[in-house]
Amino acid sequence: MLDFLIVGNGLAGNVLAFYLRNQNLNYQLISNSNLSKCSQIAAGIWNPIVFKRMTKSWKVDELLPELKQFYTNAEKLLGANFYTERSILKPFFSEEEKTFWIKKAKSDLNNYIEAEIKMPDKNLKKFIIPESYGVVKHSGNIQMSVFLEACENFHKKTKSLLQETFDHKELKITENEVEYKNIKAKNIIFCEGYLVKDNPFFNWIPLNPVKGETLEISSKEIDLEKDIFNRNGFIFKLDNELFKVGATYNWSELNENISEKGLTELKNKLQQMISATYTVIKHEAGVRPSSIDRRPIIGKHPIHKNIFVFNGLGTKGVMIAPYFAKNFVNFYLNKEVLNSEINVERFYSKYKG
Numbered sequence: 001m002l003d004f005l006i007v008g009n010g011l012a013g014n015v016l017a018f019y020l021r022n023q024n025l026n027y028q029l030i031s032n033s034n035l036s037k038c039s040q041i042a043a044g045i046w047n048p049i050v051f052k053r054m055t056k057s058w059k060v061d062e063l064l065p066e067l068k069q070f071y072t073n074a075e076k077l078l079g080a081n082f083y084t085e086r087s088i089l090k091p092f093f094s095e096e097e098k099t100f101w102i103k104k105a106k107s108d109l110n111n112y113i114e115a116e117i118k119m120p121d122k123n124l125k126k127f128i129i130p131e132s133y134g135v136v137k138h139s140g141n142i143q144m145s146v147f148l149e150a151c152e153n154f155h156k157k158t159k160s161l162l163q164e165t166f167d168h169k170e171l172k173i174t175e176n177e178v179e180y181k182n183i184k185a186k187n188i189i190f191c192e193g194y195l196v197k198d199n200p201f202f203n204w205i206p207l208n209p210v211k212g213e214t215l216e217i218s219s220k221e222i223d224l225e226k227d228i229f230n231r232n233g234f235i236f237k238l239d240n241e242l243f244k245v246g247a248t249y250n251w252s253e254l255n256e257n258i259s260e261k262g263l264t265e266l267k268n269k270l271q272q273m274i275s276a277t278y279t280v281i282k283h284e285a286g287v288r289p290s291s292i293d294r295r296p297i298i299g300k301h302p303i304h305k306n307i308f309v310f311n312g313l314g315t316k317g318v319m320i321a322p323y324f325a326k327n328f329v330n331f332y333l334n335k336e337v338l339n340s341e342i343n344v345e346r347f348y349s350k351y352k353g
């Protein structure tokens with residue numbers, strides 16, 4: 001019998017699958033990847049700094065080592081390249097901003113931002129930098145489309161992916177096992193992103209989803225090598241003359257349709273970052289599964305002890321998923337407690353049975 005059925009093969013389901021595999025637990029993924037494009041279109045950036053407050057990102061000292069270990073091992077296992085360490089360049093728009101940056105670089109953020117202030121050189125021509133800029137270290141991105149495709153190929157090859165829409169009504173639950181269309185497993189875990197709203201077992205978990213749109217543009221006039229340029233948005237290079245730009249945040253229209261409003265917002269962001277001409281090549285939208293307290297929501301169903309959820313990865317899934325997939329698997333194997341900040345137990349009062 002399988003150890004786990006995993007519903008959803010976005011970032012959450014795939015990362016979790018590899019942590020289960022590492023512990024010799026076997027699984028079957030069931031997913032229709034056309035239902036949510038969130039993971040597929042994400043920029044995949046990890047940034048150790050929250051720019052708005054100039055503080056460290058939540059738990060970053062613990063999350064980053066696991067992130068690096070997980071994705072670089074996954075590259076070897078899957079035979080694909082998707083992990084890139086990139087600096088984030090942050091232009092200063094006032095003397096105060098610059099002074100504050102230098103102060104932070106010498107105190108609590110010294111691991112993550114460089115104290116040396118940089119002046120733009122010819123490589124940054126057409127990037128809007130009034131005078132100087134700062135550099136974030138230990139940042140980068142996962143090229144999500146490559147990662148997800150490599151995962152899908154791996155799971156097809158190992159016959160551990162069933163590509164279909166999961167019908168919750170078909171799930172049979174007993175004390176010690178679950179059964180879905182003749183597939184038996186000890187447990188099931190739902191990794192459905194914002195579509196958990198349609199899951200009768202977990203539709204009560206308090207998500208606060210946020211739609212996001214991104215662009216791919218081409219321009220002959222700019223170059224960035226490996227860096228990410230950030231000002232109220234981001235731009236980084238995907239390939240020769242091809243750049244990814246993002247992202248918007250919309251809490252009211254929770255669908256995956258691209259919009260004129262999103263396009264205008266992204267063009268405005270670009271106007272603040274570059275003075276070059278460009279052509280829009282691709283425009284995409286997805287819905288981030290953010291939670292009301294901005295922490296993941298992971299753990300056991302209040303009644304059924306063999307039904308689990310792994311959700312709420314929000315805007316920082318790339319950084320969060322490996323550390324908490326490991327925590328979850330260790331919790332399942334009774335080796336660790338589940339971190340209370342992410343444990344679904346904190347929302348049990350919302351479950352009405």
Ligand SMILES: Cc1cc2nc3c(=O)[nH]c(=O)nc-3n(C[C@H](O)[C@H](O)[C@H](O)COP(=O)(O)OP(=O)(O)OC[C@H]3O[C@@H](n4cnc5c(N)ncnc54)[C@H](O)[C@@H]3O)c2cc1C
Nearest residue numbers: 008010011012032036039042044045166193212316317318
């Ligand atoms: C525009 C945008 C930019 C982003 N940029 C970044 C970034 O730079 N860095 C970062 O860390 N994060 C970023 N994110 C957030 C990141 O994408 C998410 O945290 C993460 O991808 C969520 O993954 P998930 O697997 O939980 O959800 P999803 O990606 O939504 O995956 C859920 C999967 O389950 C499937 N599914 C759902 N229901 C069913 C069903 N009933 N039957 C079968 N299959 C089902 C879906 O089709 C999908 O394949 C961004 C998101 C967006 C939208």
